[in-house]
Amino acid sequence: MTADVFVSVVAPVHDPGAMLAPFVAEAVELLRATYRHFELILVDDGSRIDPTLWDAVLSRHDGVRVLHLSREFGEEQAIAAGLDSAIGDFVVTLSPGADPLALIPALVQRAREGADVVLGVRRSRAGDPWWLRAGAAGFYWYARRVMQLDVPANATHFRCLSRQALNALNKLRETGSRLRVFSTYIGYASAAFPYDPIGHTRRSRSRTPGEAVSLALGMVLDNTAHPLRLASLLGVAAAVLNVAYAAYVLAVYAVRDDVAPGWATMSLTSAAQFFFLSIILAVLCEYVGRLPRRFGTEPGYYVREERSSAVLLRDDRPNVVREP
Helix, strand or coil, rough: CEEEEEEEEEEEECCCCCHHHHHHHHHHHHHHHHEEEEEEEECCCCCCCCHHHHHHHHCCCCCCEEEEECCCHHHHHHHHHHHCCCCCCCEEEEECCCCHHHHHHHHHHHHCCCCEEEEEECCCCCCHHHHHHHHHHHHHHHHHHCCCCCCCEEEECCCEEEEHHHHHHHHHCCCCCCHHHHHCCCCCCCEEEECCCHHHHHHCCCCHHHHHHHHHHHHHHHCCCCHHHHHHHHHHHHHHHHHHHHHHHHHHHHHHHCCCHHHHHHHHHHHHHHHHHHHHHHHHHHHHHHHHHHHHHCCCCEEEEECCCCCCCCCCCCCCCCCC
């Protein structure tokens, strides 16, 4: 018996190739057998594949929508585009080929039981090199303890959001913000969903050190001004030290008679210059750190085209989106 609930599944894809057709077939079969109302939203993140592959999918299955982005924006923004378009009571996001479709019903059930945000968490990082595991542990510690960001360790894009949580997330989400951070920042009841990614479809290669550092910096800089605040505090500390040094120079000049000519003047001049530079740095950091909140209105993605299934739906299931 199918559940009388509307479930949207958002899947970002980039040059999917031969895996597109079997993935869509398996997803639609599972959703049709489990839920009375569903939609599968494929977000084409700037793929350069034969357009007939999309035509074949849309002509063969019902309840499928394709959002073609104007270029490649990255998995994070592709998921954001799907979330903005989803209309289900519960919305599932996943990475095709890495997250098991068979776990969708269990993920949605956790959300129906009261968790507005259900977060997929890898049980282990087996297969990752030691430096990546160590770096990830250090990053998650820094995010939670220093920046006060609730970033679940080993969290993935496999998650389920209730309609209320998604509405709140869409209001908070700014350009470039990371869903891993904002999914818990909204404050709705959340629950972890431990699982094992599909073994034979994990990344064929591990992230390079540069990619790992870029990802960590993106999650930090896109969601917090803490690095700027740290630079600001260092600037204030440097200013205080320069004031103390100026006081020291004046004290030496007052109590000693063998001070070299010009030393006090040059020292005070240098201390004053570094004092003002440090204050200017602190003020600039504070203002720059507030710019994203004031002017973060640039869209994170652009949708070039949206297409829907051309297949007639069952009589007992209303068509949510029809082709014009």
